[in-house]
Amino acid sequence: MLDATFTHDAQEPGLQASALTRTSARTLTEQLAERFASRIRDRLLPPGARLPSVRQCALQHDLNPSTVVAAYDQLIAQGLIEARRNRGFFVRERLSQARPGAGSTSPADLSRMTAPVSAATLIRGMFHPSGGKPQPGMGVLPPQWLESPFMASAVRKVTSAGVLADSSLRYGEPLGDAHLRRVLSQRLQDMGMPADPSHIITTVGATHALDIVSRTLLKPGDAVMVEEPGWAVEFARLDALGMRILPVPRGASGPDLAVMARYCEAHSPRLFVSVSVLHNPTGYSLSPGAAHRVLQLAQQHDFHIVEDDTYGHIAPEHATRMSVLDGLQRTFYVSGFAKILAPNWRVGYLASPPAWTERLLDTKLLATLTTPSLLERAMAHCIEQGQLRRHAERIRLRLDVARERSVKLAQAAGCRFVAEPAGLFGWVDTGVDTEPLAQRLLDEGYLIAPGALFHAARAPSTLMRINFATTQEAAFWRVFSRLRGSSA
Structure with missing residues (x-):
């Protein structure tokens, strides 16, 4: 879900999800099911992750709820998700990831088992093109900053x-x-x-x-x-x-x-x-x-x-x-x-x-x-x-400028810093659950780092980590504000 790329319908590198279209050779149901299936295969939706409710998904993609139900049915038939009574739809734990000899698993144990999947996604993403947009969830400095x-x-x-x-x-x-x-x-x-x-x-x-x-x-x-x-x-x-x-x-x-x-x-x-x-x-x-x-x-x-x-x-x-x-x-x-x-x-x-x-x-x-x-x-x-010392000094000065810009934009977008901004990363409270927000931002071509990934036991969190070097442009924060407002 962070530092990773999403392989969309056309199998091209990059992050922008291809739009669902009624003129496609495939039905809207098939397109929506493939979008979720692709994210599950690429581990952008890890085992245990909750999918949007039928109503939320329909609103997000401007679809009839019956289309979403049909898409979720396809994912269930493929063994990718499961419906939990009165709780919603969740990505299934794959049998190959279960531990040998394990008996019944408590919810806390299950959430801890899913953490490595998301961490592996973080690593995998570093080996793919990042698309044309600066990515807020990146764990490294942009390549152009490192050129020397x-x-x-x-x-x-x-x-x-x-x-x-x-x-x-x-x-x-x-x-x-x-x-x-x-x-x-x-x-x-x-x-x-x-x-x-x-x-x-x-x-x-x-x-x-x-x-x-x-x-x-x-x-x-x-x-x-x-x-x-x-x-x-x-x-x-x-x-x-x-x-x-x-x-x-x-x-x-x-x-x-x-x-x-x-x-x-x-x-x-x-x-x-x-x-x-x-x-x-x-x-x-x-x-x-x-x-x-x-x-x-x-x-x-x-x-x-x-x-x-x-x-x-x-x-x-x-x-x-x-x-x-x-x-x-x-x-x-x-x-x-x-x-x-x-x-x-x-x-x-x-x-x-x-x-x-x-x-x-x-x-x-x-x-x-x-x-x-x-x-x-x-x-x-x-x-x-x-040479390394002088290079590091230039990076620090450039990061100071980027941090100042990013902090102002984040605060203007309604975020609150829970730690004094320093270094490469900011730890911010968005006021909404950042895991479903991450999936919605992915549709817009942005990867964020939701707070749940930074805990040993996965649990809902309103926090996210931002990279100051990649969040100093207003374009991301405009999209963030729009989606955050509709998620509140």
Whole structure:
């Protein structure tokens, strides 16, 4: 439902749904049924999602209610949806997604099982054309913001004939390119983090780094504390590994420490996953006091912390990071460059406590053997020459302007920010359920990020996450206001 594209009737890339037309060779019933079927197949309508009522759907598409009933009947016959007495029509859970040996499933468990489907949709969408319109639900900066001449120059520099042959015909270093690890070590030490190059491991993006830590420290059934609202992919990833997810409410200064303490007493969690700086989706940044208290809890109850600093490149200077305060004793620091510079280079890394480095490296080797040293060397060149720093400064300035515009437009459209706008994302209250609103906006060619996707257990929400870089144009907000008004 976010960061994804919708394959419409003509099977062309893009987001704008083709209009239902009475001159088509197919009946209106067939066109409407195919529209919903396509969204279900593309996982834009995940299992458990509720379809509009017959009356709502008829009004939205200017159809006779009997046409909608006939279309829903076709979807039921295809096994795609089911009718629930006195409740409406819902997308069916596919048998292939059911867990082996599972018995009866509670509504809470079912909603948690559907979260990975929507998170997978988020990932799938990054590999499709986004159409001509800026997409409010995007989780990344627009490609045109990331364009820079120095990247091509860096690649040319590290692919001279001799270097290219040497790097292509043998595996790279298991830990990652030594030059990049030295550059990263210096960068982290400048932040106050005692990260030696021998304790830094390069990865295929930051998500891979998070996965390496999880697979090394945890076993199925272990309890993991994760901030909520939080990144949908992280909930899905841990769920797929068989972990017990313990959602911790995230506030302006940090996680809810009282909830964490109760979890520690009742569940003995092994890990806490945190986005300290420019938290996704709220934009919150951790306060020093909260950071110290989290570290005290970790010491008292013997759990580790993974600090995901994906958005650190656009963060204010001297932002609080637990890995700095802790000195990489109980913390694992994770970051990468996909969000700020080169998404397709897939260069990420993690810095770990020394005692864990070899075990983490074993996990990396079992999954990927090594990582591409040529792109790692090019990234080292970009950092070492100061090009990444200057690029990040330009992005921050451009984002400041976009954020100011987007905030004014959102407020004029009747939205209320529940967190102080900061960083790339805004966390806004629309006043209406954003899941059905998302489907209606999809008909207009816009993908939004409904609030339900940012919780471990799916539940109706009036919140949505917006990308400030892609919501600074009035056109989207005019469509949003019109559909929001008819949904209230």
